[in-house]
Amino acid sequence: MNKFLMSAKVAVASAALATGLSHGVEAQEYDWPRLMVIATPGTSTGSFASTNGWGPIFQQETGTTVRIVPEDSELMRNRRLTEREDVAIASVSAAEMASQTEGVGGYASARAIPQRILWHHNDTPWGFVVAGDSEIKSLEDIGKGGVRVTEGVFSPAIVSVVTEALPGFIGLTPEEAQEQIEYVPASSYGENCRSVVEGKSDVAYCSPISSVLSEMEGAPGSIRWLPMDPANKEGWSRFLNFRGMTIPSTISMGVKTANGVDSMTSNFVYAVPVTADVDFAYNMAKWLHQSYDAYKGTHALASRMSVELFRSYLNANPIPVHEGTVKYLREIGQWSDEDDAWNSAAIKQMDAWVEARQAGMKAAMEQGIEINFENEEFLNLMAEHTKDLQPFRSRL
Template sequence: MPTEWPPQVRALARATAEETGAARLSPIKKNREEIMTNRSVGAAFGAVLACASLPAAAQDLPDTMVWTSYDVGSAGYAEASAIADAFGKEYGTRVRIQPSGSGIGRLQPLLQGRADYAFLATEAFFVSEGVYDFATSDWGPHELRAVAGRPAGITLIAAGDAGIDTVADARGKRIAFVAGNPSVNVKCEAILAFGGLTLDDVEVITFPTYASAMSSMTRNESDATCTTPTTSQLYELAESPRGIYYAPLEPDNEEGWAKLLKVLPIMSPSEEDVAAGLAEGETAKMAAYRYPVVTTTPDKSADAVYAFIKALDETYDLYKDGTATMRRWSLDRAGRPAIDLPFHEGAIRYLREIGVWTEEDDAWNEKRLERMNALVEAWGSFKDGHSDLSDEDFAAAWMARRNEIVASLD
């Protein structure tokens, strides 16, 4: 509660005092009682009081917003569109979505202040670490914040006849990777680590496109790959003579999870009940990562982010049936770590208010902030000291330095 009335409340109280012949404003408590019992202005005062005394609420959404997302036709674009439509219906907010097929194309408008939020994939993690496309002198690690992120399942998915019952059984097998797609490939590297394997322990077969990699098992050009369990090509595999099998990532395998998270610390155990070839009532033990991740900058005001995530929560019933997976936007799932980035303080405020955020989540967030801050701090001096290197040598030198920093934080 504010220590004094905001200007619009004081003006209304003053007008009421003048009408009743009062000489001055009464103390706050007495003034509230007098005005609220004055039938001629009570309703109006109550409305102003409600708006003035509450923290940022969903009704405080701006009239217009700009979001970025994956291309039209992607799950990210479909989900962003469904949420934008719900915001428009409930609050009258107009959202313009800028689609882009590249992580850089989704990030630049956000970092340049031309977009309010970005619905990102794993490039959210990559840019915070300065890796892959962002291990260049033009990029490097950037500070960003997560608002929420819908869980998506992933594991090592094998042809049923490949003899892969556990991740460790993938040793020596043909694993399908996608050219130029670190978002998919690094997850597979992490999942292989769960079984004690590195890329040197398997035969990596690189395919030119995501679709060709996912369909390669059906053509018997690979034995396994890592992807989400609802990819269309997997339904074809499940109906093929080879069949389909999900190598389990058991949640109680602490050693396996420690190895996985050392490669990619943004995943957590998950049980999936919607997957190609999975019988009704069955579940598969997988890892959950977040896609899309609603991302913003750390200088976005806490009140604005509070209002956004409150609106995301309050409009859930309007968009939850927009796609088969949108029910996972419920904040008890989408508002908890692990996720690609530290959560924004405005999101944490709301998540704590509704009883979702825990002390354990606070500890995770602090550790994630420490890691990001260490990399951002190291970047400045590293960049200045290596400006004479070629792009390739610069990236290699930065990755070595980045690995040193990450190892020092363990």
């Protein structure tokens, strides 16, 4: 078990007697650690705020002292979880977990250590928005040519979506898109989204939970969202070639105009190292499920931690789930033999990436090549070791 788990044999039943609580979760016979450290993104994020919502309730019900540590550096948060093991759980986007495993960017020179999903944390919906009176009724209309699409040059991720993933969904190559679509640059997120109600562009890629979308929804003519048909498997497959960890889903939060529209989400999960104790993961999953009603109102994003939403997310998730979580989900009828099949495949895929990257680093040391993500010779060596591996991408 990780160093953060300072065992004090604090029984849940004892905590219940000490606090006078009668919540059902206290009946479980598990000796919680004295201290549990959870790492999240920085203090200005919803992940930090929502974890601070359920943390105190967990502390009260179990007797465990909870420390929530904000860590803006994705690389350091990952290292503290997997290498230093001085945190128990980390809040991280599933896309970031894939990058950590595959050694993308700055992770190229980080130690390759496997992780597992403990529970679903939150999700951010995204979609393509147009003015309410726009003649564009579907994404396919964009492929007819003469359509202006906002290119948020402030964000490489948004640039990739509109110049590569979106064209892929409607059957265009990035090169064809450059010829048929007029891209309108925007220097900020607000400018990016407002462009469609200001008449500067026809289509923008935005999140319906952003405050600027409420402003746009109240503008003359309001706004509409272009649906992404979940039955369009070929289109989604091409989209995922560029945005592999996006989850096709129906928008259920944010501005009213977006609710019920088939689109996509970017999901955050709570991750644990592969070495996390099975009983610990099992009981954490059990608590997060059984105490949901007690903490769901502490923050808007805490309401995204229901077992139902987690189950829905698992239908497309490609990242391995921890054995303890699997054990609990199976007990409550939320895990099947089919889930075993894809989870086993996900474990093999993660293990293959870890083994290949570890072999690449060993070869670099033997050859005297500097292990640095900015060293092209090192990156070429790692690419050679991982060339036959498939990147993680959402299951359709």
